[in-house]
Amino acid sequence: MVILTGYIMGESYGLLGPQLAATIIQEHSPYDCIVAAVTREDDKKLLKQYLADFFGREKPLIAFSYLGGREDLYRFAKELKDEGALTILAGPQSDLDYLGEDAWQDHPHRFQGLSEFFSVACHGPAEQILPFLKVSSGKNRQYSAGMLWRNKKGAFFQKSRSPWNPVFLKKVLWNNLYRVGENDFCPHKITTAQVLWHIGCPYAASITPWEIDYPSFLATGGKKTVKIPLRGCSFCDVGADKGFFGALNSETLLHQIRGLPEKEDGRKIPFELINENALSGLYPLLQSIISKKIPISQINLTLRADWFIRSEARLRKVLKIAKDMEIRILLASVGFESFDSTILANLHKGVDTVVNLKAIRLMREMKHEFPEQWGYSKSEGAVHGFIHPTPWDTYETEMNNRKIILLYGLSLDILPEYSVPLIIHHGSALGNWVREIETRETIQFKREGTIIGWWQAGDRFVL
Ligand code: SF4
Structure with a gap:
């Protein structure tokens, strides 16, 4: 097969x-x-x-x-x-x-x-x-x-x-x-892998009723919204597909880590821990890795901004033990998505601009404290999420994003070269939002395979 x-x-x-x-x-x-x-x-x-x-x-x-x-x-x-x-x-x-x-x-x-x-x-x-x-x-x-x-x-x-x-x-x-x-088919050598810790995302564990604004290009007169139930972020495939099925136990996790390929120096290749809240259990996991004598080299994390800042004390403990182990922790991705709170609310990110900026401050501080053990920047391989354009862009949201990107120097270390347009999969919660607007307004959005298209070419931010 x-x-x-x-x-x-x-x-x-x-x-x-x-x-x-x-x-x-x-x-x-x-x-x-x-x-x-x-x-x-x-x-x-x-x-x-x-x-x-x-x-x-x-x-x-x-x-x-x-x-x-x-x-x-x-x-x-x-x-x-x-x-x-x-x-x-x-x-x-x-x-x-x-x-x-x-x-x-x-x-x-x-x-x-x-x-x-x-x-x-x-x-x-x-x-x-x-x-x-x-x-x-x-x-x-x-x-x-x-x-x-x-x-x-x-x-x-x-x-x-x-x-x-x-x-x-x-x-x-x-x-x-x-x-x-x-x-013929030829074997492909991989240099990074993944380890499954969480099945799905805890943020998508329950269904939340939410109101999402009309697209700004359709909003005339008073504010119009669509009420839809959501699992996690409104655009997220993981949330819609899996919700949250729970965490795997440490024995299963260690088994996966032990089975990872090795680099030439005998240590495991860098791997991503699939857990949006990994810092809550990372210190005990590293202790188990030490006691089982598994030679790892680098752990990549994908975290939510709010759970990251809540785990500041745990992160310090993790980076201290990482120093003893001579390994690196790379914060490979945080889904900031926007620096405008209206857009963040429509994405149902569960964070606002203040939280995103606190996370960036902490990411940068940690680099000063643990320069060898901690990575977070695009030059170190991180790709943080920034979604643009979105259907809710207005003059104000554009100004808010641009002001913050400039004031906080986000193009230097945080944001990728290009933003990613909001992708609406037909099965995501935003797919229901689109269909409701189509019915109410007797309009049709274009379909491009599994994706509902709405943006204009050339709308991406070049950062
Ligand atoms: S985008 Fe991330 S935080 Fe939001 S539901 Fe999906 S996996 Fe969870």
Whole structure:
């Protein structure tokens, strides 16, 4: 079996989700399974040839994951399906992407789903697919938990998901990632990896009723809002897809860390801890890593600004022990998203501009106190979130952002070269917001695959 994923040319990062799924299939099913990372530049004819060589006389069984809205890969999946392969749409949002946008049958401009492109869809956890793989063809095939399919008459069927089982989350084979080489798939050496601590995000643990402003380009006269229920930030795929399923125990975590690849000096490659609130438990984790004698080199963190500033005392303890261990802690990403409180409220970030600026002050202070152990800046590899344009931009919000970026010198160390436009996935809470506005105002926003498009080209901030 091959799990085909989107990838970026020249990169060397590991892909936890697909590589973990391939590990589970390799170790618990009759199939050999690799992950093929495919960039936009890769030659699809070559890729097809390598897939044919890989499967030989066997019926091709190809899952697609982490597609990032890439239409070239959807079309490639359809081509393979039409030629007889069994194609599986997998990964986050795979069920919603297979089903299509809410009520698309009554609204032809909406995203009509990917059921024409893939034989079936399968949402995680990955081990759910194991019963299906026991018999992968013929009348005896049993659809298993988390699977979604469409019959010949066009009706959809879906089996409900199983809960996550930590037993399957202990081990990842990090040597199963391949690229499209000159003559065959070639092993791809990774230099960073991820370790799963939290499944989903605690900020998305519960559903909150919220009011989101109309886009400023539609707001005339008094303030108009749309009431929608949210899980976490209004734009977030993780929040909408997983909510929060809890934390893995330290034994599972240490098992994952022990299994990471090593660098030439014998230490583990840098890894991202997937936990938006990692500082609350990082000190005890580092103590366990010392007692188990696991030689690590660098931990990358992705944190919320509010939870980061709340953990200042813990951070000092962490950096002191990091000094003894001769390792680095890189704050690789904080989702600041904006420095205007109106926009932050519409994104339901749960923080305002003051909190974001306090976080930046602390990030910079720590660099003075722990120059060798602490990293946070773009020159050290961090990519902090800044979303622009947004549908709520006005003259005032633009002025607020520009003033703060200039006053606090954010272009020097914090903000990336380009901002990222607000991406609205049709399955996110903002997808419901768009559909409500379309209904009220009898307008239509453009669909671009799984994304609802609204911005104009050239609207990004150049920082
Ligand atoms: S954007 Fe980050 S903080 Fe917000 S819900 Fe998603 S994962 Fe959680």
